[in-house]
Amino acid sequence: MSAAQFSRQAAKRQGVYWRPLLVKVFNHSILILFTVIIVYPVLWMILASFKTPGELISNIWGLPASPAYQNYADAWEKARLGRALLNSGIVSIGAVLLVVCLSSIAGYAFAKFSFRFSTVILLVFVFTMQAPVPIIPFYVLFVRLKLTDSYLGLILAIASGTIPLSIFIFQAFFRSIPNELREAAKIDGCSEFSAFLRVVMPISGPAVATVSILTFVGAWNEYFMPLLLIRSDELRPLTLTIQVFFLQFGRAEWNVIFATLSIASIPMIVIYVLLQRWFIRGLTSGSIKG
Amino acid sequence: MPATAKPKNAPLKEWLRRASKLSPYLWILPALTVYGIFKLYPLVSGLQMSLLRWDGIEEPRYIGLRNFQRILSDEMTATVLMNNVHYAVGTVVGKIVLSLFLAILLHQALRGRTFYRTSLFMPVVMSFVVVGVLWSWLFNPQFGLINSLLRGLGLDFLVQDWLGDAAVALNSLILVDIWKWYGFHMVIFLAGLQSIPDELYEAARIDGASVWQQFLHVTLPMLHPVMIVNVTISVMGAFNVFDIPFIMTAGGPANATNVMALHIYIRGFKFYRFGFSAALSYVLLVIVTLVAAIQLKLMTSGDNTD
Structure with a gap:
């Protein structure tokens, strides 16, 4: 975008100097429109x-009176x-701890050691x-x-789904460590593990952080x-609680439903906005390299 | 890799050498155990269940390939699969076109980029339950936001029973799915756009390429890798979709929004036809694998001709 080129292009279009401004206005109005479509419903x-x-x-x-x-x-x-938040918290944190521990150790082995079948195992993951x-068969196994x-069953069920991607993320990171x-x-006398x-x-x-965010948001x-997997009322996490409540009372008490939805999503949205760089990087890490 | 110790005690040295050869397996063992038991084992053990007539309680009865025969002759299978195909075409085209368009605009509009990116990506952190319940109210025919907006704009002919009309319901769900994910795909496209060197555009401009030609001959080819990622993610999502139809329409009205994953769940846990449901899972697995293979083949074969 050199100045010479800019003026050449402008001259080509017979002195339409307001064209870049017009493009800018167009870009922003479309972006605002699609931002409103996302943000307004929330x-x-x-x-x-x-x-x-x-x-x-x-x-x-309008606003409420x-x-x-x-x-x-x-x-x-x-x-x-309250109970549902507690359940979701326990399961999500449990899943994060399990996934981070297992996949960091495995990811390190794939990054730093050479051993037979390592490629085969990675291909099985892929x-x-x-x-x-x-x-x-999944349900019968758990029964x-x-x-x-x-809690443990739910944690294992969720963790087993995210382990491969987490291993890949750790492996890529450990490769970059000299x-x-x-x-x-x-x-200095450390064993390999220490x-x-x-x-x-x-x-x-x-x-x-990347693996934790990915696992936490998924589990939550x-x-x-x-x-x-969950049968008893006491162990229901937030998502299941909302859906059961929606089926029981929803049609009659929509105002209460919206309060439940708000309680369920506002904390996550606030954390997301505060840590947006980390969240966006974490949640797209399976799709963007690096 | 094994540390070279002084050859003093040969058997000990030999043992250490073997142990250090085994040790990488100890590192991967915990992760592999969890993945093996809870992901790989069900993938295999279900094959035997798909050959059974079984309600989950009484003694299972071996019936060979009868479940698969029934699936192939069942009209429901075709209905449900066509819904998945419809859903896939709708969501993939919608997400890709919209998110690519927005990514290109955002790539140019420098001011406010973080604001736009953060806002548009937001639904990704929301649960499908919240999104589904919220949108079933927005779609409410009498009091919902959508119809109210259309009436306000004087577009009364567009007002409809979004989730109750069998001709529209599936498309309404597609809209919700696009709504939740277009920001996500936009961020991925944006990362792709940022990796295209400016020199390519300069060279194209010097050659007299128009904006449209630059898009066709520089942007699109350079975005090919992220395009593959975005299409793969949305295709896989569309064939595995469960939450949105289960929460918003339960597959209705009249199976208009019934999809494979939902069909499998309903056969298994509403009608207790465990064997049939397991067999359906393998049909879905084969279809998903074929679709992924065909799509990757089509998208990567283009590389050679370009």
């Missing part, structure tokens, strides 16, 4: 969570959201990680291992696994 959901049932019907677009905080109290009690699991209706570091630690634990892991924050939003 903002509307939050507004609707403060409306009365009457206002939801008579006052679709006075905020109906009662919706949140109702949501909290009727849908037992070819099976996207395959939809047949749910009947036989007595892992239905438990071997000298590991050799130096070993000369060199990994004490020297390599402390500088692997970016990879840990996971709906199918709890639907399949």
